[in-house]
Amino acid sequence: MTSSIEPPHVYTARASSEPILELRNVDFCYPAARRSAAEVLGGSRLHKINMIVRRGKAHGLIGESGSGKSTIAKLLLGLTAPQSGQIFFDGELLRPDRLAAFRLRVQPVFQSPLDALDPITPIGKQIIAPLLVNFNMKSSECQARLAAAISAVGLSGEILGKLPHQISGGQAQRVNIARALILDPEVLICDEPVSALDMTVQAQILNLLSDLRESRGLSLLFISHDIRSVAYLCSEITVLKRGSIVESGSRDEVLLDPKTDYMKSLLEAVPNSGLGLETASPSKPFSRQIGRRDLPAEG
Amino acid sequence: MVCSEGGIMDQTSSHALEAPYARTLEHGSAGRPAIAAGSAPILSITGLTVVLAEQPETRLLDAVQFELRKGEFFALVGESGSGKSVLCSAIMGVASSELRCLGDIHIEGRRLSDVDRRQRAMIYQQPSLYLNPVRRIGFQLRETVQVIDGLSKKEASERAADLLRDVGINDPNETMRKYPHEMSGGMNQRVMIAMALAMKPKLLIADEPTSALDVTTQKQILDLLEQLRSAMAILFVTHDLGIALQRSDRIGVLYAGQLVEIGRADLTARTPLHPYTRALFSAVPPLSGRPRRLHSPAGSLPEPTQRQAGCNFASRCSGTLDICQHTRPALQGIAQQLVACHNLEA
C-alpha cells in the first residue's frame, strides 16, 4: 500500500466532469412496508430524490441508519425499480433491457465484505466469476485480467486458493473490489464499504478507493454514515434524512458551511472532531510533538 | 490542561492516578469527579490469559493485567478481533465455555467466583442476543429491578420507567410494552444499558454500547455515564477513538490479545508510544481539512491461531528489531504510560 502522498486532484477534475449516474425525482417504497408504521414516519420511503454522480468524481452519501442510503444503492444497481422517476446512466434511461449491459459498467462494493463472498468457493474463482458468466470465458483465459485485478487492489496471488473464512475482513473487501474491477466498470457503488472494518483496515480501503479513482478515472458513489470517511474521500456530498435529501453540495459547502440544523447537529455530535489531524503526518517512531491543530486552508 | 502528577507507572507500582485531571485537549475539565486515590481497586486483573479449551496453545488473551478504581472511566480500544469482548466476558464470568480463563480477576479484592454477581454488570455488544425475544421489555427490566431491589411489582415498574427515562427513552411506559424485535438496535442498546444500571454495579462493563446508536443519542448516553461514574468503575470498550479521547481517564490499547499500551487518555493520544497505537490514531480520517493519504500499517491483525512467539505487531511494524521476532515485549513504564514494545528509546 504505497503510492504518492499527493492529494487527489479533486478540483481539476471538476470542470470536465459530466453526469454519469443521475436520479431524477425518484420515489420508492418497499412493498411490504407500505402499510406499516415506517411509512407514516417516512422511514422506508424515498421521496423525490434528485442526485447526480459525475464522471471521475467521488460522490458521498451520508445519513443516519435507515434513512434509505442502501435503498438508493439498490436502485442504482438495478436490483429494484423505482415507483416513479427515472434513473439515467451516461445520459440513457435505465430500462430492464439495458440492465445487463449496464451492469457491466456499474459494479457494487457492499458493506459486509465476508457476506458478499460465497463461503464455499475459492477466492480466485469468485473474482473471475463475472467474466465466466458474462463472456463465457474459460478460467485459463481470465488469468491475465485476474492478475491485473488483484494487483490493482494490492493483494498477492496466494490468496486466490483460499476460502473467504480464511482471510481477513480487509482482504475480503479488497477481493470484493477486485471482483468489481475485473469487469472494468466505470462506476463503483460502494455501500458502506468500510463500516464493518476496523480503523487501520478502513484506512487501507479508503486509500485504495481514492487511488483507484485517480488511476482509473472511476466514478464513485460512496455511501457511509461515517462523516469522517466521506469527508476524506468525496468531493461532493449528499445528506439524506428519512428518505429525503436535506442537503447536497460540494464537500466544503456541506462540511464547513452546513445549511440545515440537521447537518449541524450531526457535525457537532462527532466526538473529538479535531482528531485525525494531530497525528496525521507521517512521523518518526518517537516524535512526541503534538500535531498542528489549525485547519489547512481550502485550496 | 493540567496534568495530574502520576507516578512512574510500571507493573510494580499500581497506577497512582490521583486527583482531578483534565481528560482531553479539547474538553474542559469541569465536573469530572475524583478518582478515589489510594483506595483499593474495584477491579484488578493479573495475568489473565484466555485460551481455547480445545487448543490450549491458542491464546485469545495473553497475560492481561490492569486495575480499575472507583470513579474511573477506562477506555479499551483495539482492532476488531483483538479480544476486547473476550476480556469483558471473562470479567463478567460469562465467557463461552469453549474458552478457558487462567489468571486472577479480583473484584474489590475478592476472587471472581466468590463475588456477588450484583457487583458487576455488563452492557453487551449485541443487545438483541442478550434480550429475551419473547418477553416484553418491561417484564425483563422489572424482573431485574425486583430481584435486585426486592421491590413490589408496582414499585418495580416505576423504577424501571425511571431507568428508561435515564437512558433517554422518552415514553418508557410505551417502550415497556414492546418486545425487543419491535425496537431498533439503538433502543435495545439503551434498554441493555438501563438494565445494567438497574443492578447498581460497582463495576460497569460496556462493550461498544454506543456503536448502534446515532451520534446524538450516543452523546446522551455518554453524558449519562458521566453522571454515574462517581459511584462505579467503568470499563468502556470502543472503536471510536474520539470517544476514548474525549471521555476516558485512561486508554488501554489491546492488540492481538495483549495490552500493548495503557496510559492517560490525553497523553496516549498525543504521544502514542506503541507503533500500533500510533497507527491507530493516524488512521482516523480527519473531519475537515484537505484530504491526504491516511496512514495505515499494511497487513492485518494475526488470527489467534497464527500468533508467533515474537511481538504480534512485528509483521506490520516499520521499526522492527531482531528481538521483536522472537521475544514478546512486556508492558513497561515509560514516563506516565505503560507500553509493550522493544523499540523504545526512552
Add this chain to the structure above:
Amino acid sequence: QDAGRTALRIAMQDLRVELDPLHPRATALVSFRVLESIYDKLFAIDYQRDGQIRPMLAESIEALDNTKYRVSLRKGVQFHDGEELTAEDVAFTFGAERMLAKDSPGYGVGQISFPSMSGVRATGRHTVEFSTKAPDPVFVKRLTSYGAGIVSKSAYLKAATFDQWARAPIAAGPYRVVEAVENRYIRLEAHEGYWGGRPPLKGIEFRMVREPAARVAGLRAGDFDIITTVAPDQFDILAADNRLDVVGGDTMSFRTLVYDSTTNEVLRDPRMRRAMNLAIDRQTVVNSIWRKRISVPPSHQHLAYGALYNPDRPIPRYNPEEAKRLLAEAGYKGAAIPFKTVGNYYTAELIETQAIAAMWRAVGLNVDIQMKENWAQVEDRLGRGVNNSSDGTYYPDPTASFVSRWGSQSNFQRGGYWRNDRFNVLETTLLTAQDPAQRRAAYQEMLDIFDEIDPPGTVLHSLGEFFGKRANIKWTPTPTGLMDFRPGAINV
C-alpha cells in the same frame, strides 16, 4: 333363573351386523356362525348324531308331487318377540315380498339356496305349501340351508327398511339380538320362550378381534371363551395350556384353486391344468401346515353326500414326473402364470399359496404370486391365472357347492374362468333327476371332467375350521364350520 348359565364371549375375525341371512352382506362364514344362533329353520341336519335331516320348526314334510311339498309346522313356537310362529310367517319368509320376486331384497341370496322354488303359500295356520319350477331332488335339504331361517312377518313389516330389519331381526332361534355394533360386537341373549328348551347360555357376545394373535392371547388371558379361525400354527400354544383346547377340523367345504382357462392363453390347454394338479403335494401341505388335522377328500365329494359319494375315487394324485411330462407335451415355454391372492382370507392362505407356488416352480412352472388388496382385483380378468377359492357346502349335496360354484350359473363360468358344455348338461341331471342312480352317474362324470378331462381348478383339501376354547366348555363345531349353541349342543 339364570343360575348355572353363563354368557359366552366369542372372538371372531370379522363381524357383520346385517343379521338377515338373505342380506347380501351376510353371505360369509362369519355371518353364518352368528345367524345359526338367531334363526331356526324348518328342517335341520343333525350333525351331532347321524347326519340325517330332522324337523325343526316343521313337524313333517310330504311331497304332493314332483314339484309340490306340504309342510306342517310345529305348534306353539314363539318368536323372539313372543308372537307365535304361523304358516303366514313361513310363507312370508320365502315369499315374493322378501325373496322370490326379482325386486325383493332377498332375491339375490335366495337364488343361491332356492333356485328352484317357484311359490309358497300358507294353506292353514300350521301348513305351508311349496312349489318348485322343476323337480328338485334336494328340495328338503335346501330347507336346511342357511337362507332358510324363518322370520316374523309382523316384525319384518314393522321395520322401515330391509337394512334396519337386518340389524335387529326377529326370528325363532334360541338367542335373540340385543345389540349389534359394527366392527365391535354383536350381543345375543337367551330366548327364554325357545321351543326347543331352555337355551344353555345366558347370552353370547361375539366380539370382533381381527388379529389372530390377539384372539389367541385373549383366549389365554381369559378375555374370551371361544375364538374362531385358529391358525394351525397356534395349535401348540393352545394345546400347551391345559385350560384350553382346540376343536374343529375337516368341514364339508373345500379349499380349492381355480384356473382361468379362457382368458389366460397358457392355461387354455387342459394338459397344463392337469399338470398343475399333479404337481401339488397336497398330503405334505396337510401334514406340515395343517398338522394333519384335516384331510384331502377324494375329489369334490364328501361322505355326507350319501349315495352320491364314491369311495373308490382316489384322492388327487401327486406325480411331479407326469406333471413335467404333460408340461412338455403341452409345449409350455415358461410363460409366467399369475397367482393372485388377497393374503389371509382363508386360514393359512398365504403360506399355502407360497408352498404351492414353490411346488409348481419345482416342476418348471413359472408362477408369479401377486398380492392383491381385495377380491375385485383378484377377480379382475386382466392378468388372471390362478386364484384361491373355497366351496362352501351348506347342505350335504353336490348341488350345494359343486354345482353352485362350478356350474353354468356359477361365478366361475359366468365370470369367464372356464366353460364346459358337457359339464353343464350333466349339471341339469344332477339338479333335477329324481333317480339317485342317475344323479350319481352324472355327478361322477362331472367329477371326471373336474379332475382329469378339463380341470377348471382343483380341490386342495377340505376347508379346515378350528376353534380355540376353554377346556371346561363341552362343545364341538358342526362339519359345516358353524357354531351351534342350541340345547344339547353345548355344556359349560
Add this chain to the structure above:
Amino acid sequence: MSTARAREWTWNIVRASKDRRDLRRPPQIGLYVAAIWIVGCLLIAALAQVISPYHPAEISLDARLSPPLFFGGTLDHLLGTDELGRDVLARLIYSIQISMLVAVGGTFISTLLGVSLGFLAAELGGLIDEGVMALVDMQAAVPFMMTALLVITIFGNSLALFVCLVGLHGWERHARIARGLALTARNRLHVTAARTYNASRVHIYARHILPACAPTIVVGMTLGLTETVLLESTLSFLGLGIQPPMSSLGNMVGFGRDYLMTAWWIALAPGLVIAATAIALMRISEALRQTESRSASFTFT
C-alpha cells in the same frame, strides 16, 4: 452458603451445553458403531445375492419353524426358519436389501421432489408459490397413512410404485425447508452480488443457493431416511408395503407376529434390525446436525 452453591449449580447447568459436547467424546464411539452398522447394512444390501446362505424363497415344509442356533437350532439355519421352512437369515439379508432400496430410493425421490418444488416456489413466487404451498398444505393435512392406504389398495403393489409412494412422504417438509432456505439465501449478499454481475438464475441456484442449503438438506435427508425406514416397515407390517414373495423387514415382522408365541425369532430379528438401523441413522443425523450448526456459525458470524 447454600445460595452460593445453588448459584454455582445453576451456572453449571447453563454452561454445561458445550462442555457436554466435549464430554460426549466417548459416545463418539456410538457414532462409529452407527456408521459401521449403516455401512454394513448397505454392504449386505449390495451383496445380498452373494452372501445369503439360501435363496429366500426356498421352501422346505419339513423344516418349518426350527429355532435359531443356541435356542435348540442347528448350524444349518443360524437364525432358524419361518413358517414355510425358509431360512430367516437369508430372508433377513434380502429384506435388508429391499428395505434399504425402498428407504434410499424413497428418501431420494422425496428430497429431489421437495427441493426442486421448494426452489421453484421461492424463485418464481406468485401463483406458483401459492400452488406449491397449497400442495404442501394438502400433503400435510392428509395423514400419510391415509394416502398410503388409498394408493396401495387402489393401484396394487409393486416395488416401483411403493418406492414412489414412500418418496411422496416428507417431500413437503423438504419443500418447506428448501423454500425457506432459498428465500433467505437469495437475499444473502453474495447472491445479490452475483446478480449484479449478470449471473443467471440457474447459475445462482446451482452455484450459490444449493451449496448454501446443502448441509441442512442433507441433515433433513438423513432424518428422512430414518423415517422412511420406519415408514416402510410400518406400511409393510400393515400389509400395505412390500408383499410376498418379496420380503422386507417390516413385512417379516408383520407376518412373524402371528408366530410370536411359537416362533418369536421370525419377528424379533427383523424388528431389532429396524430399531437398530433407525437408531443408527438418528445418531448420524444428530451428529451431522451438530457439525452443520457449527459450520454454519463459523461462516455466518
Add this chain to the structure above:
Amino acid sequence: MRRNTQKIFASKIARALVTLVLMVTSVFVLMRCAGDPVTVLLGPDATADMRAAYSGELGLDRPILAQYLAYLHNIVRGSLGVSYVYRQDALGVVLSHLPLTLILTCSALTLAAVTGVAGGIAAAVFPSSFIGRACTIGTVVGLCVPSFFLAIVLMLAFSIQLNWLPTGGAEGWRSLVLPAITMAAASSAVLARYTRVAVREALDSRYVLAALARDIPFWRILIHHVLPNAAVPILTILGLLIGGAVTGSTVVETVFSWPGIGNLFVTSVGNRDVPVVQAIVLLAGTAMIMTNLAVDLGYTWLDPRSKSSET
C-alpha cells in the same frame, strides 16, 4: 397489524377450503379408479345377481360423473352420502367411531405431553445426570422402535405373560392402557426430542446468560425465559400430533383391535366404502387444518416476533 393478521387468516382459510375440495376429489377419483366397490363389498362368494342388485341399490350403476356431481351436491347440502356398508349417513358412522378414537388419542396425547415435555426438560436441564441420560436414551428408543413392534412386545409382556391387561377391544379402561401407552410412546419421544433441543437451545442462548448474570434465580429463568422460548417448537409438534389424532392411531387401533376411526378407515378402504372414506379424509383434513390454524394463532400469542414477520 391486526388487520394484517386477519387477512392472513382469511387467506389461510380460503386455501384450506381449496385443499379440502382437492382432497375430496382426489379421494373420489382414487377410490373409483380401480375395482368395483360391490365386488369388494360382497366378497368372493356373492353371485353376479347379488352384485347387480346391490350395485343398483347403491346407485353405483350411474355414470361416474353423475355420481361425482351428486356427491358434491350432497356435500354442499351438508350430507356426505350414505355408507355402502353401514347403510347410514357416512358422517354419522364416522362420528359414532370418533369417541373411541378421541378417548384413545386424548389419553395417549395427555400421557405423551406430560412425559414428553417433562422428559425433554429433564434431559435438557440435567444432560449428564442419570435422569437426563435416561430421558435421552428413552427418546431415541421411542423414536426408533416402530409402534407395531412395541405393541407386540407390550402385549406379550402384559397380556400374555402377566395377564394383567386385555390384548384388544374397547371394553373398559383396562383395554385402554396398552394402546394408549403404545401410542404415547412415539408421540412422547417426538415431543421429548423437540423439547430437549428447544430447551437446550434456549438455555444456551445469551439472554439466559445475561439473566443469570443479573442474578435472577434459575427456576425463574427456566419458567419465565426458557420455556416461553421453547414453547413454539413444542406447540408445533403438539399441533401436528393433535391434528393427526383422527387417524394417527391407525396402527395402534389395528393391532389392538380398537374400533375407532383408524380401524374404520382401514376397513372402509378395504371395503371401498367411498362415503365413509371421504368423510374420514374430510374430518382428518379439517382437524389438521383447524389445529394448524390454532397453532398459528398460538404462535402469534407465544412468539411476538411472528406477528410482524412478513408472509
